[in-house]
Amino acid sequence: MSEPFFQGKFDDFRVEVIDRLARIETLHARIIERLDHINGTMDEHDDALVEHEKKLARMRGAASILAALVAAAVSVMISRIRFWLAP
Secondary structure, eight states: OOOOHHHHHHHHHHHHHHHHHHHHHHHHHHHHHHHHHHHHHHHHHHHHHHHHHHHHHHHHHHHHHHHHHHHHHHHHHHHHHHHHHOO
16 A cells, blocks of 8 residues: 555655754754844943943043142132232
């Protein structure tokens, strides 16, 4: 007795499903690998951004202290100039 007609079609279908599943699994593995790489890159960038933010905060603090010192020096110089030029 020969195989039923549908048995051959079912075997072909099963082979096709297994092939597509293997392709999907490969694609899935590539996507996971790419996402892991991107996530690692983002972590590195995040660390670098935090470091830059710290540097900028230090520079802003130093600039504000310097500006306060310059303003105080100018204020003292102006008061002395006024004192010298006063009649």
